[in-house]
């Protein structure tokens with residue numbers, strides 16, 4: 145049991161899916177896992193463990209933003225032995241050719257957060273995903289007929305930002321989309337020697353204002369979950 149996760153050692157699988165929204169964790173457990181058991185209700189940040197195609201998999205809400213996600217990721221790795229952590233989130237597109245409903249596999253994440261600037265002064269650390277998981281997710285998604293985009297994302301500390309110019313600049317540098325957690329997942333996975341992956345569905349386009357309907361979001365979301373679950377299968 146940790147400060148934020150009320151589970152016993154062994155309650156959580158080595159492979160953990162990480163949605164920002166705890167109710168998305170419940171949705172995944174109820175619709176994709178067999179015999180799912182809820183192991184955490186602390187702060188309402190629900191976590192479940194169940195079976196997917198016969199393998200134990202957990203799903204843990206992380207909350208929004210780097211500080212919240214960093215707490216859960218740190219405890220999952222260091223106190224519960226998680227080795228394969230896959231974020232399943234939403235993001236806003238910042239490239240013209242990235243469309244709402246696209247599924248993005250984040251190869252790397254730049255950030256305006258000071259987490260790494262404070263920890264490693266004088267260095268611009270580049271948080272990158274596990275090549276093994278990136279490759280597998282791309283292959284699994286492509287086999288499922290999805291057009292998977294692989295590239296850089298921007299993990300921002302600010303959702304309601306005045307920084308449209310910053311996003312345009314990042315777009316010119318090839319960054320595909322903005323979200324709020326991948327940089328800390330990739331940094332902590334590297335720091336503790338485990339595998340991290342972030343898969344994102346594009347829920348809106350920051351430049352055009354286009355948004356998915358809730359029905360479209362659900363469909364794309366289910367496709368992303370299947371890619372994530374098949375990616376963590378041994």
Ligand SMILES: O=P(O)(O)O[C@H]1O[C@H](CO)[C@@H](O)[C@H]1O
Pocket residue numbers: 163164165207208209232233234235303323324325
């Ligand atoms: O859908 P989730 O996983 O929460 O991800 C995105 O949505 C939230 C903002 O609405 C942030 O957490 C952002 O990263």
Ligand SMILES: O=c1cc[nH]c(=O)[nH]1
Pocket residue numbers: 234235236237303322323324347348350
């Ligand atoms: O962080 C996020 C998530 C979805 N859409 C955005 O514009 N930002």
